[in-house]
Amino acid sequence: TQASDDDDENEVPVVTHQQLAQVFDIGPSFALPPMEEMFYQVAGLFSSKPLPQSVS
Amino acid sequence: ESSLNLKAQKAKHSKSLIFEPRIAASQSFETIYTLCHEGFQELCLLDGRFAEFQRDIFSERSQEKDRTQLTAAENTELNARLELFLGLVGGRLRLNPAVKAVEWLVRRFRIHEYNTQFVLLTFLPYHTLPIFTTLLSILPSAIPEECKFLQPYIRSLTLPPRHPIVQAATNNVQFASSLNNYVLRICQARQHYAALLAFWAGIMTEATGGMLDKARSGIKAVQRQNEQEVILRLLPTLNEGLAMKKISDLRVGCYMLLSVMASKGGLDDKLLTAMMEAVVLGWTSETIGPGLVCLCVLAQHRAAAQLTKRLTKELLKIPNLSALFVEHSKQRRVDNLANGLCLALVDRLRKVSDISGIPVIQDVIEHDILSDAQCCVIVKALVLVAYQIEDSTDAQRQARSHLATLLVTLTQMPGRSGSLVARALADTEVDMDELELKLQMAIRPAERSEL
Structure with missing residues (x-):
């Protein structure tokens, strides 16, 4: 995981089990948020941070 | 007895x-x-x-x-x-x-x-x-x-609790496969319901992450092989799941698995490209939004190369593509996908004088979606195409004129994109005087040509 820090052009975040579990382990299956919402959370965890010019 | x-x-x-x-x-x-x-x-x-x-x-x-x-x-x-x-x-x-x-x-x-x-x-x-x-x-x-x-x-x-179920799906190949097959079978029979798909997607997303972490924990020499085994085991489920395009939740669940696999799996470009094509093939108005985000995640792990014809064609069908790029770029890196698309569009300009991609290229550069290096490469590629393009057919003449207009617009942009374009023009090996003569248009900003 340290190696990816050198490659600051495309830094892939390290996602822990806990972070992923927090998306899904929030209630019984029949009371979970819509799938699309959960997908955006998962994709958010695995996405590289936006380029600096996009957030400024 | x-x-x-x-x-x-x-x-x-x-x-x-x-x-x-x-x-x-x-x-x-x-x-x-x-x-x-x-x-x-x-x-x-x-x-x-x-x-x-x-x-x-x-x-x-x-x-x-x-x-x-x-x-x-x-x-x-x-x-x-x-x-x-x-x-x-x-x-x-x-x-x-x-x-x-x-x-x-x-x-x-x-x-x-x-x-x-x-x-x-x-x-x-x-x-x-x-x-x-x-x-x-x-x-x-x-x-x-x-x-x-x-x-x-x-x-x-x-x-x-949920955890032992995730553990079973992570460590027990047979259980994971039974769960996947059960869900596919239920979907094929059109008996699916939201809670089942949410349950499955959650368990399998976590399990996929766990399986790939486990595959990478061994000695280096076998890591790659272990990873490949995990991926190969999951691919049939993804293929079948994505094929049922009308079951949006199943498809979006597959997007989750794909995102995890791309991020943790060290997939090669060939497989990433195939996955990206599977995402765009058969996406519907309900799955195009998450699908585009999934593409962004997959593309960030792919080498910066132009997108395939199929991907380019499907992306261009999205009416507000540039606006979506801009919106998503605030949350995550979208530059590899946008760059791959622009490279493909420039290639189409060069090969078949197809000008339909010009507005997208312009938007992507104008809205600062690419990295510095990517932006320079695209601008230089445009200049080269403008220089090389013949004017023997109507299509070529039209492409040349549109390209000239595009280049002028790009050089006149203010801010970061404008200075990147100027840098790319200064750096290009194309003789700009000759190009301007050829296009019969001053591309570089006026104060420069006056010097």
Whole structure:
């Protein structure tokens, strides 16, 4: 995981089990948020941070 | 011996989802049928698809149907009917009528013994509800190997939390495959429901992450091979899942798995490209939004190369593509996808004088979506195409004129994009004087040409 820090052009975040579990382990299956919402959370965890010019 | 036999039969007859064993043991099939059939009728009112089971597993005659008297072929046929019913009733298991109806399958057809795995998978999304413990309490002592992780909960008759299910899906290849196949089968029969797909997607997303982490924990030499094995095991499920394009939740669940695999799996470009194509093929208005985000995630792991024809074609069909790029770029890196698309569009300009991609290229550069290096490469590529393009056909003449206009617009942009374009022009190996002469247009900003 340290190696990816050198490659600051495309830094892939390290996602822990806990972070992923927090998306899904929030209630019984029949009371979970819509799938699309959960997908955006998962994709958010695995996405590289936006380029600096996009957030400024 | 016959009294032992009778005792065993009585014990079997006492297994029930509703009644205490002592009461259950004393009930006649007629009594049970009457009660269970009420539940079944209520289900029929909720969903017409239940009605077909009136003619066999819920018919009057079903009261006399004893599995032990059926031939193997008849049992196989019966299993198919029972599982079709279970699949359909799966989405309703929180309702009393559903439990009553399933009670008939338990009492008359002993599904907990003969169809243990299917019944367990049908009930598993409800592992947080008391009905699940009730099911555990009536299971035979020998349960399928892959469900052995439930053994401690069967012994203590407690509800399994989510974690051991994730662990089982991570560590037990057979269980993961059964869960995947169950979900695909339910979807193929159009019996899916939101809770099942949310349950499956959550468990399998976490399990996929876990499997890939595990694959990478070994010695370096075998890591790659282990990763490949995990990916190869999951690909058939993804292929089938993505193919059912109308089941949006299933598709979006597949996007989750793809995102995890791309991020943790060290996939090669060929596989990433194939996955990206699978995402765009068959996406619908409901899945295009998450699909585009999934593409962004996949593309960030792919080498910065131009997108395939198929990907380019499908992306260009999105009417507000540039706006979506801008929106997503605030949350995550979208530059590899946008760059790959621009490279493909420049290539189309060069090869077939296709100008349809010009507005997208302009937007992508104007809105600062690319990295510095990517932006310079695209601008230089545009300049080169403008220089090389012939003017022997109408299409070429038109492309040349549009390109010239595009280049002028780009050089006049303010801010970061403007200075990147200026840098790219200063850096290009194309003779700009010659190019301007060729295009009969001053591309570089006026103050420069005046010098």
